[in-house]
Amino acid sequence: MSFVVAIPARYGATRLPGKVLREIAGEPLLAHVHRRALESGADEVWVATDDDRIEAAAVGFGARTARTSAACASGSDRIAELAAREAWPDDLAIVNLQGDEPLMPGALIRQVAEALIARPGADIATACTPIEELADYRDPNVVKVVRDDAGDALYFSRAPIPHQRGGGNGLPAGGAWRHLGIYAYRAAALKRFAAAPPAALERCESLEQLRALALGMRIHVVEAAALPGPGVDTEEDLAAVAALLRRG
Numbered sequence: 001m002s003f004v005v006a007i008p009a010r011y012g013a014t015r016l017p018g019k020v021l022r023e024i025a026g027e028p029l030l031a032h033v034h035r036r037a038l039e040s041g042a043d044e045v046w047v048a049t050d051d052d053r054i055e056a057a058a059v060g061f062g063a064r065t066a067r068t069s070a071a072c073a074s075g076s077d078r079i080a081e082l083a084a085r086e087a088w089p090d091d092l093a094i095v096n097l098q099g100d101e102p103l104m105p106g107a108l109i110r111q112v113a114e115a116l117i118a119r120p121g122a123d124i125a126t127a128c129t130p131i132e133e134l135a136d137y138r139d140p141n142v143v144k145v146v147r148d149d150a151g152d153a154l155y156f157s158r159a160p161i162p163h164q165r166g167g168g169n170g171l172p173a174g175g176a177w178r179h180l181g182i183y184a185y186r187a188a189a190l191k192r193f194a195a196a197p198p199a200a201l202e203r204c205e206s207l208e209q210l211r212a213l214a215l216g217m218r219i220h221v222v223e224a225a226a227l228p229g230p231g232v233d234t235e236e237d238l239a240a241v242a243a244l245l246r247r248g
Contacts, residue, residue, distance in 0.1 A: 003113035003184065004044040004092065005037040006082055008068075008075030009058075009099035011051040015233050020099045021057055022238055025245045029232060030054065031061040032102035032245070039106025040113070042095070048078045074208065075099075076185075080194035083187045090188035093117050097182065102241055103229025108182060115222045116184040122152070123189035123217040126209070127224040128177040134169075137176050143207060145179040145221055153219040156207050180224055183209075189217055 009020045009030055016022070020030040030047065037045040047058040050070040058065045066085065072078040079096055088094070093113045097104060108127060116125035128145050136142045140158040148154055155161065156179055164172040185193070192215065199214035201207075212219055232238050 002043050002092070003095060003110075003117065004046065004088070005040060005042040005095045005097050005109060006046045006048055006079040007033055007037060007097050007099050008072075008078040009047055009049045009051070009054050010078075011049075011054060013100070013233075016235065016238070018053075019232055019238070020054060022232075024102065024238065024242045027061065028057050029102055029238075029241075030057060030063075030099055033097060033099055033104070034058070034061065034063050036102065036104045036106050037095075037097055037109060040095070040109035041106070042109070042113070046082060047099075048082045050078075076190065076208065077194050079185075080190050083190055088187045090186065092187045093184050094187055094190060095182070095184045098231065100232045101182075101228060102232065103244065104182065105226035105228060107226040108180075108224055108228060111222060111225055112182055112184040115220055116186065119220050121218060122220040123186055124209075124212055124219045125184045126153075126219060126221055127180040127182055128221050129180060129224050129227060131171065131176040131178045134171055136178065137171055143179040143181070145177050147177070147221050151220055151222065153209075153213065153221050155213070156205070156209050158205055158207070177221075179209075179221075180228065182228075193217070 013019050021028045047063045048066045048068045055065050066082045068078045068081045093116045112125045131137050137160045144161045145156045146154045199211045202210040
């Protein structure tokens with residue numbers, strides 16, 4: 001099985017600028033993300049950035065790097081630019097691993113790549129996990145997904161879906177699923193996705209994956225075999241992740 005992992009990394013994060021270079025356990029946060037990608041068994045792992053500092057740090061810990069345009073609006077755009085530059089074949093599986101996910105299991109990275117490769121009709125693969133707490137079901141920061149019987153995404157939302165009519169105030173009887181933000185794209189699908197303007201539903205929910213559904217793309221959603229630890233958006237997250245890494 002052949003796939004690559006691309007890690008889009010920028011310096012100017014809104015809530016924690018420079019976070020990918022912040023030190024955790026004696027290394028830049030980005031070095032931990034890169035290590036998780038290597039643990040997946042990917043054929044190649046790339047760091048795609050427009051920043052000299054990030055590029056220098058990535059070279060320092062042995063990463064393969066690519067300079068991408070500062071005009072890239074998202075990580076997907078950055079990886080699409082890399083895919084075009086490297087002339088990756090249309091059917092190559094590319095995993096988009098965010099640069100602030102130092103606790104993303106290598107097994108999950110590999111699982112989404114395998115899920116895409118095993119389904120020739122799918123454009124994208126991603127992952128989900130059951131929602132067990134009512135507070136998470138109602139939380140707009142927890143993205144929900146509903147799937148068809150084949151495991152393909154019907155819709156993603158910040159709203160509590162599926163809604164159980166007349167079902168009281170608890171979780172739906174049939175269960176609900178939390179979307180985990182890791183994606184494997186076929187190179188052709190990624191290029192098409194990045195070339196399209198944001199969709200109306202995407203702007204409404206602030207969920208990029210809704211652009212793919214609006215374009216008629218098939219997104220296969222697997223139940224995660226391994227769950228990621230917390231990502232890093234704040235100083236508190238940074239401290240929490242450092243504590244988890246210290247505990248091993």
